[in-house]
Amino acid sequence: MSKKITIYDIAKKLNLTAATVSRALNNNLKISENTRKLVQETAVEMDYEQNTLARALKSGKSYNVGVIVPRIDSNFFASIIRGIEEELYPKGYHVIICQTHDQEDLETGNINSLLNAQVDGILMSISNAKTKNNIFSNLSQKHIPLIFFDRKKDIDGVSSVTIDDYSGAYEATKHLINQGCKRIAHLSNDRLLEIYKNRYLGYKQAIIDNGLEFDESLVIETRSKVEEGKKTMKILLDMETRPDAVFSSSDFTALGAIQEIKNNGLRIPDDIAVAGFSNEPFTRFMELSITSVDQSPIEMGRIAAQVFLEEVGNDNKIKTKKEVVLTPELIIRKSSRKRI
Amino acid sequence: MSKKITIYDIAKKLNLTAATVSRALNNNLKISENTRKLVQETAVEMDYEQNTLARALKSGKSYNVGVIVPRIDSNFFASIIRGIEEELYPKGYHVIICQTHDQEDLETGNINSLLNAQVDGILMSISNAKTKNNIFSNLSQKHIPLIFFDRKKDIDGVSSVTIDDYSGAYEATKHLINQGCKRIAHLSNDRLLEIYKNRYLGYKQAIIDNGLEFDESLVIETRSKVEEGKKTMKILLDMETRPDAVFSSSDFTALGAIQEIKNNGLRIPDDIAVAGFSNEPFTRFMELSITSVDQSPIEMGRIAAQVFLEEVGNDNKIKTKKEVVLTPELIIRKSSRKRI
DNA sequence: TTGTAAGCGTTATCAG
DNA sequence: CTGATAACGCTTACAA
Numbered sequence: 201m202s203k204k205i206t207i208y209d210i211a212k213k214l215n216l217t218a219a220t221v222s223r224a225l226n227n228n229l230k231i232s233e234n235t236r237k238l239v240q241e242t243a244v245e246m247d248y249e250q251n252t253l254a255r256a257l258k259s260g261k262s263y264n265v266g267v268i269v270p271r272i273d274s275n276f277f278a279s280i281i282r283g284i285e286e287e288l289y290p291k292g293y294h295v296i297i298c299q300t301h302d303q304e305d306l307e308t309g310n311i312n313s314l315l316n317a318q319v320d321g322i323l324m325s326i327s328n329a330k331t332k333n334n335i336f337s338n339l340s341q342k343h344i345p346l347i348f349f350d351r352k353k354d355i356d357g358v359s360s361v362t363i364d365d366y367s368g369a370y371e372a373t374k375h376l377i378n379q380g381c382k383r384i385a386h387l388s389n390d391r392l393l394e395i396y397k398n399r400y401l402g403y404k405q406a407i408i409d410n411g412l413e414f415d416e417s418l419v420i421e422t423r424s425k426v427e428e429g430k431k432t433m434k435i436l437l438d439m440e441t442r443p444d445a446v447f448s449s450s451d452f453t454a455l456g457a458i459q460e461i462k463n464n465g466l467r468i469p470d471d472i473a474v475a476g477f478s479n480e481p482f483t484r485f486m487e488l489s490i491t492s493v494d495q496s497p498i499e500m501g502r503i504a505a506q507v508f509l510e511e512v513g514n515d516n517k518i519k520t521k522k523e524v525v526l527t528p529e530l531i532i533r534k535s536s537r538k539r540i
Numbered sequence: 541m542s543k544k545i546t547i548y549d550i551a552k553k554l555n556l557t558a559a560t561v562s563r564a565l566n567n568n569l570k571i572s573e574n575t576r577k578l579v580q581e582t583a584v585e586m587d588y589e590q591n592t593l594a595r596a597l598k599s600g601k602s603y604n605v606g607v608i609v610p611r612i613d614s615n616f617f618a619s620i621i622r623g624i625e626e627e628l629y630p631k632g633y634h635v636i637i638c639q640t641h642d643q644e645d646l647e648t649g650n651i652n653s654l655l656n657a658q659v660d661g662i663l664m665s666i667s668n669a670k671t672k673n674n675i676f677s678n679l680s681q682k683h684i685p686l687i688f689f690d691r692k693k694d695i696d697g698v699s700s701v702t703i704d705d706y707s708g709a710y711e712a713t714k715h716l717i718n719q720g721c722k723r724i725a726h727l728s729n730d731r732l733l734e735i736y737k738n739r740y741l742g743y744k745q746a747i748i749d750n751g752l753e754f755d756e757s758l759v760i761e762t763r764s765k766v767e768e769g770k771k772t773m774k775i776l777l778d779m780e781t782r783p784d785a786v787f788s789s790s791d792f793t794a795l796g797a798i799q800e801i802k803n804n805g806l807r808i809p810d811d812i813a814v815a816g817f818s819n820e821p822f823t824r825f826m827e828l829s830i831t832s833v834d835q836s837p838i839e840m841g842r843i844a845a846q847v848f849l850e851e852v853g854n855d856n857k858i859k860t861k862k863e864v865v866l867t868p869e870l871i872i873r874k875s876s877r878k879r880i
Numbered sequence: 881t882t883g884t885a886a887g888c889g890t891t892a893t894c895a896g
Numbered sequence: 897c898t899g900a901t902a903a904c905g906c907t908t909a910c911a912a
Contacts, residue, residue, distance in 0.1 A: 204889090206888095206889055206890090207889070207890075208889080216898080216899090217898070217899050217900075218889085218890080218891095218899095219890095219891080219892085219898075219899065219900080219901090220897085220898055220899075222889095222890065222891060222892095223891090223897095223898085226891085230897055230898085231897065231898085232897060232898090235897085235898085249655070249656060250656070250889090250890085251597075251658070251888085251889050251890070252656055252657055252658055253593055253596045253597045253602060253658050253888085253889080253890095254597055254888070254889035254890045254891090254904090255889080255890055255891080256593045256890095256904095257591075257593045257594055257597050257888090257889080257890075257904050257905070257906090258889080258890045258891050258892085258903080258904050259890080259891075259904085260904080262593060263657075264636075264657070271618070272612050272613075272618045272621065272637075273612075273613070273614075273615045273618030273619065273622075274613075275613045278611070278612045278613030278618070279613065281612065282613075282639070285639070289653075294636050294653070294654075294657050295636065295637070296604075296634050296635070296636050296637075297612075297635070297636075297637045299622070299625070313629075313634070314634075315589070316589060316590070316592055317592055317603075317604070317634050318591070318592055318593050426825065455825055459825075462827070482822045482825060485766065485795060485799075485822060485826075486825075486826065486827070487802070487826070487827050487828065488827065544905090546904095546905055546906085547905070547906070548905080556882080556883090557882070557883050557884080558905085558906080558907095559882075559883065559884080559885095559906095559907080559908080560881085560882055560883075562905095562906065562907060562908090563881095563882085563907090563908095566907085570881060570882085571881070571882085572881060572882090575881085575882085590905090590906085591904085591905050591906070593904085593905080593906095594888090594904070594905035594906045594907090595905080595906055595907080596888095596906095597888050597889070597890090597904090597905085597906080598887080598888050598905080598906050598907050598908090599888085599906085599907075600888080
């Protein structure tokens, strides 16, 4: 029932004007120490709470930022979001999370609806390589900062935070080679997305650098799902000479591959060694723990948020494109460690 | 650069007044079909987009709802959120997600900051049983719908959507008994929270109903983490006569328990059978798949959202407390299926 | 059916 | 240092 207290209420009580109260609450310079204290005290006393909507309308800032990810039920994205929150909450921002579920229409739809909700910025991981660039230029026209993390696109003036997927893949593949593997397959994914292209390139270069023969037929594009991993592994096992190792661009497909390998009575890592990517918690939990590449997602989220804060605080129109690249870490586990 | 188009711009262009434009856009009844069409057409033509902040300030509705969960990186909560989104997005609502990470101060902090962000309602799963009720009565005073899902508290006028934890636990325990287990331990959790109390009670009743001896020392309270499951299982294994089954109130502690059991050279399910709760995806992925209780989280989220929509549309002050209880489903897997 | 005008709660500009 | 006033963009009585 109790009507919301406004600055007018507290102005009336103190025989002041709303403007003064506003200034006092915002720690404006031109205000006497006395009234400042007085106002702030009676504000808490009266249970005053600022109407953020009104402030937003006036200032044009909503103190909401949008975060768009393919899905939140993977530890990787959930951790990134946690990093973003840790950085943004103390600054008074709220985070609106949207999922695309890898559907293209949801991607543009989410952006539009976030714009409609007047967010101050958008942090996102691209789902679909085919998303039209004009939706992004739309953002920059409106001076709304856009920051990519993990899955980015190369767009003028748009900053990004990624890991060095190339070197992560290179190290993982080199590790498999060091374990004595000679015929290493690669479960890839849509290579129009930079992360998958770079993982592919890192894998390929490691093969070449170590004097192995690069065989394109061992590279198969699939989607980051357990079931897809199974299907793809089936194809590989049906080849005339099957691979003796699999480097997967996703932990989920790596898991599917492992299941399929076991179903065929082959041993891991002895017959086929496996390595994944992302260091999802389940890779550590499995009885047969899975080698993977850690991407320090919390750090990634924090940095993305910091970049946003820089850009939103930067009133001049000169946009600088900042590209932060983190270093991945290979975590070696049972699925690839041969007891040589 | 391009200034935002407002209803004034389109009014000027059409030699109308802003009020008429507003009415036309809102499909107000008292407007001629002609002008309605004309306005709507020029609106799209001019790329008009409603300023939701202004509407919110005027109407007192932000079309944002807050969702508070312990964490988002569990499939259970992520799925609930997905269900909520599916129901709310089509109605024009946005979802602001907050995590408590099971910290009490974050729970009240999140509520306050959502209130500050002027959300139209809050859907939440309680983290901490000790959270003071006055923060909730605060909400109802402001006529902001509050809906609990999964972890609820019994508060006048506050609706909730839960599953029948009692029967889920009862069925799981009965299943273990049917497998021939006689000494069934229970990994519990903070029983001030209804879900854990009910899982405990269901477990206990199943024991009693089936003529087994109920032994309180086999019930240990712990926290929903893999590491905690390991620790707790260690205690159970150190008992004079160790249990021959474990019913865990969480999949994560069940997983920890399984690891510890294996580390001690015991076989699952032969020496000790294990069942968890929540049907997290990893329970299915494991080589030794884990028996668990499914809670149909997407459905839970959808219903919670529907209840919110009902309450927010319900202008009269009479609050009706709605309590929806879903039926859980026991999923039997290797960790408890003895080949009798 | 349309126009006029007030108001949602703030903040910014201009005086004083 | 403080007050008066306008403005942010929209909705809605009340008038016409």
